[in-house]
Amino acid sequence: MVNLSTHDLVFISRLLEASVFAARSEAQPVLKRMVSANISSESEIFASPQKFIVREIASRDKKAKPFRVAFIGLTETDPAPPVGFKVADPIEAARMIVPEARKKADFVIALAKVKTEAAIRLAREVAGIDALVASNNQVNDTPFTPPLKIRGTLIAFTPLETRMLGELRIYRDKKDKFSARSRFITLDPGVPEDAEARELAVATERAGTDSRKDARAFLDDWLTRVQVNKRATTGKGQLPGGFVSSTSCAACHAAHYIQWVNTRHYRSMDSVMLKATEFDQSCIACHGSVTEKQGDVPKFAAVECEQCHGPGAEHAANPVKGYGRINDLKPVCSSCHTTKTSPAFDAPAAWMKIRH
Numbered sequence: 001m002v003n004l005s006t007h008d009l010v011f012i013s014r015l016l017e018a019s020v021f022a023a024r025s026e027a028q029p030v031l032k033r034m035v036s037a038n039i040s041s042e043s044e045i046f047a048s049p050q051k052f053i054v055r056e057i058a059s060r061d062k063k064a065k066p067f068r069v070a071f072i073g074l075t076e077t078d079p080a081p082p083v084g085f086k087v088a089d090p091i092e093a094a095r096m097i098v099p100e101a102r103k104k105a106d107f108v109i110a111l112a113k114v115k116t117e118a119a120i121r122l123a124r125e126v127a128g129i130d131a132l133v134a135s136n137n138q139v140n141d142t143p144f145t146p147p148l149k150i151r152g153t154l155i156a157f158t159p160l161e162t163r164m165l166g167e168l169r170i171y172r173d174k175k176d177k178f179s180a181r182s183r184f185i186t187l188d189p190g191v192p193e194d195a196e197a198r199e200l201a202v203a204t205e206r207a208g209t210d211s212r213k214d215a216r217a218f219l220d221d222w223l224t225r226v227q228v229n230k231r232a233t234t235g236k237g238q239l240p241g242g243f244v245s246s247t248s249c250a251a252c253h254a255a256h257y258i259q260w261v262n263t264r265h266y267r268s269m270d271s272v273m274l275k276a277t278e279f280d281q282s283c284i285a286c287h288g289s290v291t292e293k294q295g296d297v298p299k300f301a302a303v304e305c306e307q308c309h310g311p312g313a314e315h316a317a318n319p320v321k322g323y324g325r326i327n328d329l330k331p332v333c334s335s336c337h338t339t340k341t342s343p344a345f346d347a348p349a350a351w352m353k354i355r356h
């Protein structure tokens with residue numbers, strides 16, 4: 001079983017794309033074993049992980065019922081999930097899901113990527129978890145916390161991952177009651193290093209670093225081009241097409257600028273970047289503002305003032321009334337807020353959210 005944490009989600013959210021999830025899980029069965037009771041998709045683009053998975057283990061005694069173990073996944077809420085996902089409080093989620101899992105299993109194991117205090121609260125406040133496997137390898141956490149039992153729950157921590165083998169044994173007594181015991185087996189120098197595994201680990205690390213470097217270089221390059229476009233002045237501090245950019249408006253409209261900076265329009269490229277599609281021109285058309293006829297309109301890294309108010313060079317040079325009046329919201333907003341992107345869009349109500 002693989003507990004999906006918010007730390008993982010940042011990297012693997014794309015593997016959860018709903019349209020291809022079924023096919024992808026056939027090719028990569030580990031996806032079928034991914035659990036999380038408190039991460040869910042809030043967009044139809046992504047599939048939600050299963051909240052828990054029940055495994056049946058056949059008994060050696062053919063007549064005895066198979067042993068059913070439920071695995072529940074829980075994660076801390078920090079770091080924030082990428083766009084398209086939400087993370088509920090792990091304790092609240094456990095309260096809802098544990099009773100459901102209990103009905104379907106003899107033994108309930110929660111895999112929890114949470115800090116030690118949260119693991120203890122889970123055991124105290126949520127009845128019905130038989131064993132809680134909690135990771136506590138945070139830097140500031142104690143390096144080794146021995147297993148402990150709180151109310152009916154055995155909490156086994158996973159200290160020093162890769163250097164200790166953790167084992168959780170489950171025993172069934174004559175009355176069909178279950179109990180758990182955990183132990184740790186340290187990997188000492190007596191266990192030789194596997195050269196092939198070592199090579200793979202080094203290569204994986206290197207590939208990760210390289211791809212991060214590549215992405216960084218692409219991003220830097222793109223940002224530089226945006227800046228150059230902004231500075232590509234024609235005449236009096238003017239950009240091609242009569243644009244001056246939002247920072248120029250800020251010189252005189254500081255209050256409006258600050259209000260705009262606090263809207264999603266200012267951060268509209270974040271959604272696209274988080275989806276790692278920042279080089280996809282089709283997204284930038286609305287999230288970053290670029291037209292078919294490049295050079296006519298500068299590239300912007302946001303939904304900028306002039307997207308709505310129109311080119312402002314003349315106004316900035318001679319600031320008088322009459323520029324940029326928007327009498328009818330609808331045509332302005334609907335160029336990007338289409339029935340597809342914002343199905344329930346109500347222009348006056350939306351304006352109230354971004355009013356400046």
Ligand code: HEC
Pocket residue numbers: 244245246248249250251252253305306309311312313315316317319320321322323324325
């Ligand atoms: C050099 C200062 C300056 C700059 C730069 C500037 N404005 Fe203005 N703007 C003004 C002043 C002053 C007024 C008010 C004019 C009046 O009321 O007579 C104004 C008015 C406006 C109005 C209201 C127009 C009306 O008819 O009531 C809008 C909209 C506006 N500015 C948007 C912008 C945008 C967008 C930018 C950047 C592209 C910008 N301004 C850049 C000074 C500036």
Ligand code: HEC
Pocket residue numbers: 083084271272275277280282283284285286287335336337338341342345
């Ligand atoms: C026709 C304009 C348009 C295009 C093209 C477009 N978007 Fe959007 N997108 C929007 C609008 C408008 C919203 C805001 C929807 C709302 O809440 O009303 C949005 C919202 C989003 C959100 C959700 C943000 C959130 O936090 O809820 C994501 C993610 C996103 N877009 C990604 C993309 C990606 C990736 C592409 C390119 C493949 C793309 N968009 C192309 C207009 C567009």
Ligand code: HEC
Pocket residue numbers: 246249250253256257258260261265303304305306307308309324325326327329351356
């Ligand atoms: C999403 C579209 C949109 C964006 C982006 C936007 N505005 Fe506006 N702005 C409007 C609308 C709509 C109004 C209200 C109608 C009007 O007064 O024209 C308005 C009104 C204004 C006014 C006049 C307010 C008043 O008191 O009469 C100013 C000045 C202004 N905007 C400046 C800016 C500046 C500066 C930016 C960027 C920092 C900006 N706007 C970004 C849509 C936008």
Ligand code: HEC
Pocket residue numbers: 264265267268269270271272285286287289303307308329332333334335336337347350351352353354
């Ligand atoms: C150039 C394209 C564009 C235009 C024009 C535009 N928007 Fe947006 N708007 C977006 C995008 C893209 C997002 C989503 C940003 C994100 O989170 O990625 C968005 C998000 C929003 C949101 C936040 C969604 C929410 O519910 O939190 C509001 C509100 C909004 N727009 C209102 C307006 C209004 C009102 C107008 C017209 C005055 C307008 N927009 C015009 C592209 C645009």
